[in-house]
Amino acid sequence: MAASSFQDIDHFHSGHLIVNNDRKIICCNAYICNLSDQPEKQMIDSNISQYMSKASNIFMDSYIYPLLINESIAQEIQITWVGKNGQRIAVVANIKLGLQGISYWSLYECASRDKLHSELLQANEKLEQQSQELFNLATTDPLTGLINRRELQAQVKKVIYQVSRNLSTFALLSIDVDFFKRVNDTYGHQTGDKVLIKLANIFTSSLRAHDLIARTGGEEFVLLLQDIDEKDAFLLAEKLRRNIEESAIDDIKITVSIGLVVTRKNALLDLDMLLKLSDNALYDAKKSGRNRTLIAQFKGDDEKEKHA
Numbered sequence: 001m002a003a004s005s006f007q008d009i010d011h012f013h014s015g016h017l018i019v020n021n022d023r024k025i026i027c028c029n030a031y032i033c034n035l036s037d038q039p040e041k042q043m044i045d046s047n048i049s050q051y052m053s054k055a056s057n058i059f060m061d062s063y064i065y066p067l068l069i070n071e072s073i074a075q076e077i078q079i080t081w082v083g084k085n086g087q088r089i090a091v092v093a094n095i096k097l098g099l100q101g102i103s104y105w106s107l108y109e110c111a112s113r114d115k116l117h118s119e120l121l122q123a124n125e126k127l128e129q130q131s132q133e134l135f136n137l138a139t140t141d142p143l144t145g146l147i148n149r150r151e152l153q154a155q156v157k158k159v160i161y162q163v164s165r166n167l168s169t170f171a172l173l174s175i176d177v178d179f180f181k182r183v184n185d186t187y188g189h190q191t192g193d194k195v196l197i198k199l200a201n202i203f204t205s206s207l208r209a210h211d212l213i214a215r216t217g218g219e220e221f222v223l224l225l226q227d228i229d230e231k232d233a234f235l236l237a238e239k240l241r242r243n244i245e246e247s248a249i250d251d252i253k254i255t256v257s258i259g260l261v262v263t264r265k266n267a268l269l270d271l272d273m274l275l276k277l278s279d280n281a282l283y284d285a286k287k288s289g290r291n292r293t294l295i296a297q298f299k300g301d302d303e304k305e306k307h308a
Contacts, residue, residue, distance in 0.1 A: 014108040015091070021101025023048050035091075035109075037084035048105075053080035053088060055124040068097040078110065080121060088121060141215040143193055144200035152214035152222060153271060159212070159226060160269045167265050171233035173223040174259040174278040175240075178290040180219035183252060191250055198249045199256075206240055222275070230262040230295065237293045245291065255291035257282055262295070 009016050010030040018027040028043050036043060036051055049057050056079040064074050074095045081089045093107040139151035147155065163170055177183075177195065184192040196219065203213045203223060212224035225233055237258045245255050259282030261274055281296035288294070 014106055017048070017105040017107075019048050019103045019105060026102075032107075035081055035083065035089060037087070051082055053082055053121075053124070054128055055121075056080045064095070068095060068103065072097045080124075081107070090118070090121070144197055144215050146200050146203075146213050146215045146221075149214060149216040149222075152212060152216065152224075155212050156224060156271045159224060160271070163226075163263065164269065168227050169229060169263045169265060171223075171225040171228050171230070171260060171262045172274050172278045173221075173225070173233075173237055174275065174282040175221040175223065175256050176282055176286070177219035178255045178257055178286070183254070187250070187252065191252070195249050195252065195254055198247065199244065199254075202240065202243055202247065206236075206243065222278075228262070233260060233262050234293060234295060241291065241293055257285040257290050258293040259283070259285055260293055260295045261297075 012029065012031065015032040015035055016027075016029045017025055017032055020026050024045050025043050025048055026045075028040065030040075033040050033043060038046075049060075052060065059077075059079065064077055067074050074093075077093045077095065079091055079093055081091045083089065090110050091107045092110045093105055096104045098104060139147055139154075141148045159170060162168075177199070180192065180195070183195060196215070199221065200213070200215065203221065207213060207223065207225070210226055212222075214222045214224075216222050225236065228236070237260050241256055241258055245253070247254070259278040259280065261277040261281065263269055263274070277296040281294040285292050285294040
């Protein structure tokens with residue numbers, strides 16, 4: 001469409017967009033920019049999905065896009081448009097699918113149906129909230145806010161796939177609080193909970209955003225450090241151990257023992273095997289007097305543990 005022709009439809013009191021096969025906006029009029037509270041240059045090349053609510057995107061993916069493929073047109077679709085500041089606006093859209101996957105959209109605010117849509121929106125938001133709460137319950141440790149063992153296993157599978165493709169390495173740390181039962185028996189479980197929360201905060205503040213931190217048992221934690229070699233992983237583990245040793249929690253001195261294993265490039269990776277190695281190193285660290293880090297080696301290195 002010529003520039004002058006598209007400028008003409010800036011006068012329409014309705015929104016008009018052209019979206020390519022990758023769902024990126026290639027043209028839009030002033031109505032759309034005002035509705036989205038975004039300048040045109042910001043809208044162009046952005047994905048149209050980001051301007052729709054989660055529920056609307058699910059509706060589009062599950063019903064409307066398949067309908068367009070089969071019938072080339074979808075009429076009077078009610079969706080929720082999301083502005084720059086999170087404002088949600090009920091709109092009705094008509095979409096026609098053209099050549100090469102390009103789609104032509106026209107939409108307008110459905111003020112006359114606001115009440116009904118608002119009720120539907122509230123119901124959808126409640127469902128989204130409940131879905132998120134269920135997800136959190138299934139994947140998160142409620143005391144520390146860290147991921148749990150189940151979610152760690154799911155995340156590690158993704159990491160193993162990535163490092164196998166990139167020929168990179170990662171480290172797995174099994175960490176256990178020394179004499180934690182004594183803390184609970186002497187000071188009570190409430191103080192024990194404070195200790196675990198404090199440790200979670202130390203781990204979170206010391207690691208990078210893409211590293212994984214999980215609470216896998218009562219006083220047990222597992223850390224996964226990506227793109228790191230054995231030397232740096234050991235130095236970081238020792239830094240964590242010393243920080244914990246020097247951090248009194250309610251005037252209680254706490255120490256941890258750490259078992260560490262670092263993967264090798266091109267090695268076949270299995271989470272259960274890696275956890276067994278790091279757990280064995282942790283067990284040896286406790287047998288050796290606690291408050292230390294031991295490194296486990298792969299079978300190719302005689303599967304021995306050493307104090308680096």
